[in-house]
Amino acid sequence: MKIDAHHHLFDFAKDSYDWIEGAAMAPIKRDFTMTDLREAIQNTGITNTILVHATGTHQETHDMLDLAATDEMVVAVVGWLDVQSIDSISVCDEYLQHNAANYLKGIRDIAQDNPNPDYLATSQAIKTVQAVGERGLVYEILTKTPELKAALELVRACPDMQFVLDHISKPYIAKEEFEPWKSLIAELAQFPNVACKISGLVTEAKWKSWKVSDFTPYTDHIIESFSPERLMYGSDWPVALLGAENYSEVFSLAESVTSQLSNAEKDAFWCSNARRIYKITNL
Numbered sequence: 001m002k003i004d005a006h007h008h009l010f011d012f013a014k015d016s017y018d019w020i021e022g023a024a025m026a027p028i029k030r031d032f033t034m035t036d037l038r039e040a041i042q043n044t045g046i047t048n049t050i051l052v053h054a055t056g057t058h059q060e061t062h063d064m065l066d067l068a069a070t071d072e073m074v075v076a077v078v079g080w081l082d083v084q085s086i087d088s089i090s091v092c093d094e095y096l097q098h099n100a101a102n103y104l105k106g107i108r109d110i111a112q113d114n115p116n117p118d119y120l121a122t123s124q125a126i127k128t129v130q131a132v133g134e135r136g137l138v139y140e141i142l143t144k145t146p147e148l149k150a151a152l153e154l155v156r157a158c159p160d161m162q163f164v165l166d167h168i169s170k171p172y173i174a175k176e177e178f179e180p181w182k183s184l185i186a187e188l189a190q191f192p193n194v195a196c197k198i199s200g201l202v203t204e205a206k207w208k209s210w211k212v213s214d215f216t217p218y219t220d221h222i223i224e225s226f227s228p229e230r231l232m233y234g235s236d237w238p239v240a241l242l243g244a245e246n247y248s249e250v251f252s253l254a255e256s257v258t259s260q261l262s263n264a265e266k267d268a269f270w271c272s273n274a275r276r277i278y279k280i281t282n283l
Contacts, residue, residue: 002138003274006199006234008054015055032238034077040247053080078106083128085143105278106138111147121150126157133161141270144170148184167200189225199234212256219257232274
């Protein structure tokens with residue numbers, strides 16, 4: 001059993017994807033369905049997935065829950081909330097009234113590239129995330145290096161809930177830049193309630209010309225900082241197609257950067273950590 005802990009679906013007739021603009025984004029400017037995913041994962045051994053929001057709309061989260069109720073491959077949903085909105089908790093409670101609310105395991109907002117690097121550390125953001133935790137949900141941290149300090153403040157204010165860092169916080173791999181990302185990651189990993197997805201790597205490298213050795217300094221630091229007990233695999237498909245030819249290439253990269261793990265640690269990385277962290281009970 002292998003779980004892809006991070007993938008998206010696109011439906012351009014239903015949702016607006018303002019971030020998918022320009023010639024560089026052309027490879028992913030189309031619909032992506034579960035049928036496409038099933039074709040993409042052939043020969044990888046991926047058996048289940050966690051579906052993560054791709055827009056900033058509440059309806060998308062309801063639609064994802066609808067899908068999870070009918071597609072056995074989807075074992076969890078990470079929905080969207082605007083953590084700066086005082087109305088977000090009532091919206092979250094509406095999610096939890098959905099007839100498939102048992103699939104809602106996490107909430108995320110988009111902090112990366114926000115004009116305010118302290119977006120996650122405002123009093124309203126902290127209050128919202130605390131309320132998310134009180135409802136037994138994971139909060140996913142989507143940041144780049146400039147927003148990591150605020151993420152640290154958020155985690156420090158919420159010691160009793162589970163966090164997951166997406167995409168190893170998107171270090172500037174193409175620039176071969178390590179600091180201050182490296183130090184901030186080490187500090188964040190000291191909090192035992194923070195896990196991390198090894199995902200989204202190829203889009204931060206030189207698209208189409210990267211090699212495995214470009215990533216290992218970053219992934220080795222992540223493995224050392226978080227330990228294999230708090231790491232998960234995520235494809236970030238189909239966004240990963242910006243920097244990879246296909247799903248298998250992303251999967252193989254994850255295999256390569258975790259090759260030094262023991263068999264038990266690999267099982268944790270590919271499956272059991274996601275089941276535990278997201279409280280997945282339907283497998």
